[in-house]
Amino acid sequence: DTGVSQDPRHKITKRGQNVTFRCDPISEHNRLYWYRQTLGQGPEFLTYFQNEAQLEKSRLLSDRFSAERPKGSFSTLEIQRTEQGDSAMYLCASSLWRRGRNTQYFGPGTRLTVL
Amino acid sequence: DAKTTQPNSMESNEEEPVHLPCNHSTISGTDYIHWYRQLPSQGPEYVIHGLTSNVNNRMASLAIAEDRKSSTLILHRATLRDAAVYYCILNKRDDKIIFGKGTRLHILP
Numbered sequence: 001d002t003g004v005s006q007d008p009r010h011k012i013t014k015r016g017q018n019v020t021f022r023c024d025p026i027s028e029h030n031r032l033y034w035y036r037q038t039l040g041q042g043p044e045f046l047t048y049f050q051n052e053a054q055l056e057k058s059r060l061l062s063d064r065f066s067a068e069r070p071k072g073s074f075s076t077l078e079i080q081r082t083e084q085g086d087s088a089m090y091l092c093a094s095s096l097w098r099r100g101r102n103t104q105y106f107g108p109g110t111r112l113t114v115l
Numbered sequence: 116d117a118k119t120t121q122p123n124s125m126e127s128n129e130e131e132p133v134h135l136p137c138n139h140s141t142i143s144g145t146d147y148i149h150w151y152r153q154l155p156s157q158g159p160e161y162v163i164h165g166l167t168s169n170v171n172n173r174m175a176s177l178a179i180a181e182d183r184k185s186s187t188l189i190l191h192r193a194t195l196r197d198a199a200v201y202y203c204i205l206n207k208r209d210d211k212i213i214f215g216k217g218t219r220l221h222i223l224p
Contacts (some may be wrong), residue, residue: 002160033211042202042214043159056211091158104212106158 002026004107006092012113013082020078021110025094032075033104034067035091036060043091049075050097082114119203124219127193135188135218137203142183146205149212150177150188154199159214162188162201198222 003026013019025032031050035043046065047057051072061067064082069075079086089111093104120138127133139148149164163170163177165186170177176189190197202217 002158004158035214040216042200042216043212045211045213048211093158102210103161103164104159106160109158 002105004105006107006110010111014115018080023075023092029094029096031095031097033093037089084114087114121218126221128223133190133193135201138185140184148186149204151202152199193222195222
């Protein structure tokens, strides 16, 4: 257990529905990252926050995806109008960023299945 | 982004050392070499990182070539619990991680 938790661990939804995932980072960590991983591939970067500011978004993050970290603590990732191609493992990671150090600690992930 | 090349898979016997290679011929002077691993059904976990000098920690050792165009992750005595996908990653200091496909390590009892 790295100290990063994600909820839910599994989500099954029908195409067209909205889903929201939550990530609780290690409490003193100021950076929070979201990744997506499909079978047989390495995780793909989606977006990251430093405190409450969203500093970078990947081109993978379509308009249907939105992420927030309102108080610089937990974060949510929402997918609107889900598609079957959204089926994947969604991973969250956090780090205590300081100059020269950015080791990321990953949560167990949320597995999304879109029927 | 500078890329890394790793074998798709490797096998090793339990209780023997494992050397996982990584080529990164286009590495720049500011790229750090990181290794993460992902055990089955878990998120990735940090293993080790270095810039120019060899590094040791409780999990592994990282040997970096003098020209920095390749590196080797060394597990000194593999156990069944070391079976995982190992990712060799280059990133700028403080930057996000770009994962490749990694090396799937199988440990034979």
